[in-house]
Structure formats: structure tokens, C-alpha cells
Amino acid sequence: MSSDRHTPVASWSRQEFSGLDLGDTRLDERLLSLADVLAAHPTSGINAACEDWAATKAAYRFFDNPKVSADQVLAPHFQRTVERMRDHQRVFAIQDTTYLDYTDHPSTQGLGPISTKSQGRQGLVKHTTLVVSASGLPLGCLTDQVWVRDASDKTDSKLKPLQERESYKWIEALSQTQTRIREDVEVIIVCDREVSDIYEFFIEVSKKTPFVIRAAQNRRIQDTYDTLKTLMNHSPLAGEFTLEVPARQQQPKRQADLQVYFAQTTLSPPYRSQVRGQTENLPTIDVYLVWVVEPHPPDGIPPIEWLLLTNVKVSTYSEARQRIHWYTHRWHVEVYFKVLKSGTKVEHTRLQTKDRLLRYIALMSVIAWRLYWMTLLNRDIPTADCTHALTENEWKALYMITHKTHTLPTQTPTVAQVVGWIAKLGGFLGRKSDGTPGVTVLWRGWQRLTDISNTFALFQETSKNLTP
Numbered sequence: 001m002s003s004d005r006h007t008p009v010a011s012w013s014r015q016e017f018s019g020l021d022l023g024d025t026r027l028d029e030r031l032l033s034l035a036d037v038l039a040a041h042p043t044s045g046i047n048a049a050c051e052d053w054a055a056t057k058a059a060y061r062f063f064d065n066p067k068v069s070a071d072q073v074l075a076p077h078f079q080r081t082v083e084r085m086r087d088h089q090r091v092f093a094i095q096d097t098t099y100l101d102y103t104d105h106p107s108t109q110g111l112g113p114i115s116t117k118s119q120g121r122q123g124l125v126k127h128t129t130l131v132v133s134a135s136g137l138p139l140g141c142l143t144d145q146v147w148v149r150d151a152s153d154k155t156d157s158k159l160k161p162l163q164e165r166e167s168y169k170w171i172e173a174l175s176q177t178q179t180r181i182r183e184d185v186e187v188i189i190v191c192d193r194e195v196s197d198i199y200e201f202f203i204e205v206s207k208k209t210p211f212v213i214r215a216a217q218n219r220r221i222q223d224t225y226d227t228l229k230t231l232m233n234h235s236p237l238a239g240e241f242t243l244e245v246p247a248r249q250q251q252p253k254r255q256a257d258l259q260v261y262f263a264q265t266t267l268s269p270p271y272r273s274q275v276r277g278q279t280e281n282l283p284t285i286d287v288y289l290v291w292v293v294e295p296h297p298p299d300g301i302p303p304i305e306w307l308l309l310t311n312v313k314v315s316t317y318s319e320a321r322q323r324i325h326w327y328t329h330r331w332h333v334e335v336y337f338k339v340l341k342s343g344t345k346v347e348h349t350r351l352q353t354k355d356r357l358l359r360y361i362a363l364m365s366v367i368a369w370r371l372y373w374m375t376l377l378n379r380d381i382p383t384a385d386c387t388h389a390l391t392e393n394e395w396k397a398l399y400m401i402t403h404k405t406h407t408l409p410t411q412t413p414t415v416a417q418v419v420g421w422i423a424k425l426g427g428f429l430g431r432k433s434d435g436t437p438g439v440t441v442l443w444r445g446w447q448r449l450t451d452i453s454n455t456f457a458l459f460q461e462t463s464k465n466l467t468p
Helices: 012-016 025-040 045-049 053-063 070-087 168-180 199-208 228-233 317-328 331-343 354-380 392-403 415-425 439-466
Strands: 090-101 122-133 138-147 186-191 211-214 237-245 254-267 285-293 305-310
Touching (some): 012 025, 012 070, 025 439, 053 354, 122 331, 138 168, 228 254, 228 285, 237 317, 331 354, 331 439, 354 439, 392 415
Antiparallel strands (some): 090 122, 237 254, 254 285
């Protein structure tokens, strides 16, 4: 895809990996070829995606090459992400962690624990910063780290220096994000609870960058009320609204009636014991709080409750609702991880070693972003020319196969039209009750489109050669 979303594409891999430098032009070309092949058949795996045994062996040699690093593979994509941010006044940089499970591949070397000892799951830990536009269009990844937990390290993480804890990855990703963001684009850092709720993280993010973070801890505050929850329980009701809650696991789609409260306070630094050797004087941090709570959830369903911390002023109900809306962008990174795991089947590959997996995961991370971008592009620029997303060969093959005709339209189709046709190739029926096509049907349709367009291109080339 072009760095400018209003420029037609010719070859997505050459656009996305522009500036790639693996130290050998042959390696560069091999990566571009692999990107096209694996993106065309994202669910197929290396063996099925490659056209013959020679291409398959070349792919395995690439992922086994010690001259190639995951950082080198991802560097051009990070740069393209920064460039795509140019078109937007405000974007959201969403951090989150996922676990890549290779327990069912016991012969793979170099993995680490990703669960409790009794569960015995083995794999890799991946921490990513995904950037999305204000409308929710995924613009790409800005940071990405994959690592192996040390199974032999029995030290309580709370007893380690901050830089040696796994949670320090959040601060490292924040630092990388702040280094890469453009001054002319407002970047809002969005994180969920759990590991992001680190006091040192708040210190670093509040220095330079607006943030919205869901609190995991009932922190001490410098206020008449001694904790966050106590303060919010004594704050006046600011307003109410209804939220559409999507279906999740065994819970059906539903509507939730929510109450909103907000306040302003100062966080007190946590206690650092002498035993841990962390007696540094940590500063206080001024924050605004937005509390979202569901007072009357359905029977058997846990209530929605978000306690959001932000350094962006909240003095009205309208401002509180805006901060809530900012936080809801965080689900995009969850869907991105779903695309990576289910859409590209990244956990199914059998590359036998950690280092091979790291190179493969880096490439598939970019491909997963592109699949997700394709899914949501329809919502961002539905009336734009479809050449923003497809090559000329692709859209023509798509039109003819879906319309069962050899005659092309006089006007180039729109993004919305081609996304709908791709979805139908993936099994989307397009009834009024079906809503908009989701990720799963689009990646199925995209795989079929690639086969169709390749056949179309071959037919055109053959016809030219047969012409007297």
C-alpha cells in the first residue's frame, strides 16, 4: 500500500517494504516474494502457499538465515506507519501483549513458559503498539517486541529492578513510540489494565504524551479520600448512556446502560521497600479520572466497570464521553492479534527453532496488519477508487468472476464495492441482517481473489502470446 492513502497501489509488498535493507539484494527480493505469496494465502502456511518445492525450500532457507533479523524485516513497516500518520491530525497508539502458543510443537527449540507451571504451555510473548486513526482504520504497527520467558528464573518479578522486569517492555515500547511519532500529529497512548498500570509508566507517559489508561490498581491518592475508588464513590453522577456490547465467548450481544463519573486528583507514589533496593523519590502525578460502571447488569453477567486515568482535561460530561470513546479504540489491537493468530495461522507453523519463528512472525505481523486494514478500509474511504486497495488486475478479475461477465464497467468500482465482492467470495451473504463483513470472511475471500487474479493474469499473458 502506498504511504499516501490516496495513491493507487501497484505492488503492496514493494510499497510496504520500500527501503528494506537486509544487506543482500537477493535476500531483499526473497522477502518481497515471500510477502506476496504468504499474503495471498494467509491461512495456508509456508508449504501450501509456495508454488513448488523449490520455492518452499527457498522460504525455509530465508527464515533460517542468521543474516536476517526481525528488526530489519519490521523497520520499513514502522516507517510506512509513520508516513500514514501524516494524513491524520489525531491517532491512537495502542499497546498490548499476546502469547503465541507452540505447545503442540514439542520439537521446537528455544521456547519459554507462557502459562502457569501446571498448565505447561510453551511459546513466545509478543508486545505490540498498533496505531489507528480517529475513525478506527489501522495504520500499522509502531513497535513490536517478541521474547522468550526464562523458565529457570524463579525470582519474584517484584523483587527485580524495573529494567529487568517483563513489564518494562511497556516503558520501552512507549519510549520507541515517542521517538517515532511526528510533531504535527497528536498521538494518544491507549492501554488496558494489568501491566500498563505501572507507576513508572505513568511518569514517562505524562512527560510528553496524552494518554488514557484503564486502572488495574486502587492506587493511593493525595486527597480527602485516600484511594481512587473511594474518591469515585463520592463523586457526583455526570451522565448516563447506552453501549452496544458485542457478543463475546458465551455471552450474546447486548445493550448495557452505563453511568459516568469523573474527578481530578493526584496519584501518590507507591512505597519502595529497603529490601528491594528501590527507595528513589518518585514524583506525584496529576490525573483526571473517568469511571464507567454498569449498575444493573443482566443476571449471571459481570458488570462493565472501567476506571480510566488520563492526563487530558476532563471537566464536563462531554469531555468524559470523549475519553471513554478514546479508550474503546483499544479493542482494535485485540482484533489485530486475532487476525495474526486465526487469519495467518502463525501458531501452526513448524519452523523448529525460536530464531526462525522470530523472522517468520515479523513478516506475518505485517501481513496481519494488511488483512485487518483491508477489512476496515471500507469504513474509512468507502467511496474512494478501489485502486487504493487492489491492483488493476485484481479488481478486473474480481468484477468478472462476481458478475459472471467478460465486460468491464466503464467506471472503476469503489472501495466499498470491491470489499463487498471479496466478502462474498469468502462466504458473506450480504443480507440486511448480516451487517458489515468481518475479518474472517474477508481473509477467506482475499485468498480466493488471489488465485482468481493469478489465473486471470496467466490467461491474459497466454492470449497475448497466441495473438498473431
